[in-house]
Amino acid sequence: MNSIKKDVKELVLARIDVMPPNRNVIIGSYGSFNKEQLKEHVEKEDEIGKKIIEIQLAFLKALKEGDIYKKIDASNTARQ
Structure with a gap:
């Protein structure tokens, strides 16, 4: 990731802002x-x-692909 695209940088900064x-x-x-x-x-x-x-891009990719939801579901199932 030599030169970071402006839109990616702005997205990450917006996520940090909140x-x-x-x-x-x-x-x-x-x-x-x-x-x-x-x-x-x-x-x-x-x-x-x-x-x-x-890290932010990996999180967003996992969110898009449903990996986050699968892990949450697996965690909830393990608690039961």
């Missing part, structure tokens, strides 16, 4: 980031920003 301001996100060994830090890294398109974009 996060609660007091919520932090842990990204593997990179550490914990607040909303503003996430946005800064995406804007800079640095290593962490690219990882944030990769």
